[in-house]
Amino acid sequence: MNNPFPLEKLQKIQTPFYYYDMGLLEQTLNVVKTESQKYGFVVHYAIKANANLRLLEAIRSFGFGVDCVSGYEVKKALESGFKPSGIVFAGVGKSDWEIELGIENDISCFNVESVPELEVINEIAASKNKTISVALRINPNVNAHTHHYITTGLEENKFGIYQWDLERVTNAIKEMKNIRLEGLHFHIGSQITDLDTFKDLCIRVNEIQDWFISQQLFPRIINVGGGLGIDYYQPDTNPIPDFAGYFKMFKTFLKVLPNQEVHFELGRSLVAQSGSLITKVLYIKEGVQTKFAIVDAGMTDLIRPALYQAYHKIENLSSVAPEEKYDVVGPICESSDCFGKALFLPKSARGDFFAIRSAGAYGEIMASQYNLRELPKAYYSDSI
Numbered sequence: 296m297n298n299p300f301p302l303e304k305l306q307k308i309q310t311p312f313y314y315y316d317m318g319l320l321e322q323t324l325n326v327v328k329t330e331s332q333k334y335g336f337v338v339h340y341a342i343k344a345n346a347n348l349r350l351l352e353a354i355r356s357f358g359f360g361v362d363c364v365s366g367y368e369v370k371k372a373l374e375s376g377f378k379p380s381g382i383v384f385a386g387v388g389k390s391d392w393e394i395e396l397g398i399e400n401d402i403s404c405f406n407v408e409s410v411p412e413l414e415v416i417n418e419i420a421a422s423k424n425k426t427i428s429v430a431l432r433i434n435p436n437v438n439a440h441t442h443h444y445i446t447t448g449l450e451e452n453k454f455g456i457y458q459w460d461l462e463r464v465t466n467a468i469k470e471m472k473n474i475r476l477e478g479l480h481f482h483i484g485s486q487i488t489d490l491d492t493f494k495d496l497c498i499r500v501n502e503i504q505d506w507f508i509s510q511q512l513f514p515r516i517i518n519v520g521g522g523l524g525i526d527y528y529q530p531d532t533n534p535i536p537d538f539a540g541y542f543k544m545f546k547t548f549l550k551v552l553p554n555q556e557v558h559f560e561l562g563r564s565l566v567a568q569s570g571s572l573i574t575k576v577l578y579i580k581e582g583v584q585t586k587f588a589i590v591d592a593g594m595t596d597l598i599r600p601a602l603y604q605a606y607h608k609i610e611n612l613s614s615v616a617p618e619e620k621y622d623v624v625g626p627i628c629e630s631s632d633c634f635g636k637a638l639f640l641p642k643s644a645r646g647d648f649f650a651i652r653s654a655g656a657y658g659e660i661m662a663s664q665y666n667l668r669e670l671p672k673a674y675y676s677d678s679i
């Protein structure tokens with residue numbers, strides 16, 4: 296499948312900007328819906344990946360819920376028309392106002408990570424005469440084999456309740472009158488491309504669930520988080536992740552009790568391939584050993600390469616000349632403001648348009664105004 300860039304139209308727009316392929320987004324959401332419904336799985340979209348309103352509209356139209364990690368995200372989800380019953384709220388450090396906001400709006404579930412947090416939720420819920428559903432985020436100590444900054448399911452990470460602490464936590468919940476233990480929650484990391492990792496997760500979840508059952512606790516929801524990765528190297532060959540294989544893994548290896556729901560919180564895999572950052576070459580600068588293509592987008596527009604050494608495929612949309620080797624760098628006053636080193640691209644010149652691919656997740660949403668730059672705007676394939 297080829298991702299078509301309407302260059303003539305794009306050239307009329309002030310760079311840099313995000314460009315979203317709405318057709319691909321719809322196709323992706325369609326596959327997610329079809330494959331998850333085969334097994335009755337419930338999908339929430341992790342809104343932190345991208346909170347662009349057009350994208351949220353599309354996601355909502357498919358009936359998915361939302362996974363939020365801040366009160367601002369809860370607000371945004373409500374404002375963009377998601378039902379409170381489809382909103383869950385996770386996060387290791389929720390402020391009191393964020394908890395209040397969730398409680399007042401009757402969101403479906405808080406994913407809770409510590410006893411002190413449970414105490415605050417219980418207290419606020421009591422003051423409002425409500426009983427709140429919580430899922431315990433448990434750190435399953437499963438290695439996601441991904442970049443260490445986006446690994447979250449190991450005991451050395453700050454996330455989740457550690458297994459050796461479970462008894463203390465469940466005992467505490469028994470004393471809390473305004474809290475109902477509704478589910479178990481796991482999220483082991485992001486950009487996971489080896490599906491066997493999810494098999495490891497299932498096996499650990501089964502063990503943990505067995506412990507709960509032995510305590511006469513029967514969680515109604517098993518939430519296995521998100522983390523499914525995408526192909527940053529070949530976005531045109533693999534525009535849609537292997538959702539069929541992914542959901543099948545859970546169907547095969549996760550032990551599900553009667554009447555139990557299995558929930559997912561997918562972020563990147565839903566939106567990443569639909570977005571590209573479009574930028575223009577300002578100058579070609581010849582270094583001693585290196586030729587630099589200096590573009591007008593910077594780490595302020597897309598920080599993943601600078602922050603995680605992430606790879607994004609870069610294409611020159613304007614040139615079909617023989618390839619040369621370039622470092623593609625931005626204008627920001629930081630050496631890490633580099634989108635890729637020693638890349639082979641068609642011979643490039645001032646004014647050429649580049650597409651930095653697979654930028655639909657953790658791109659626009661992580662943009663900053665460092666150097667007092669303006670935030671990048673967004674354009675859509677169905678309306679340019």
Ligand SMILES: *Cc1c(COP(=O)(O)O)cnc(C)c1O
Pocket residue numbers: 341343344362364385386482484485486520521522523560561562563564
């Ligand atoms: C970030 C996050 C997700 C989504 O992760 P992806 O890798 O984008 O799928 C899901 N759940 C929680 C709790 C998260 O923090």
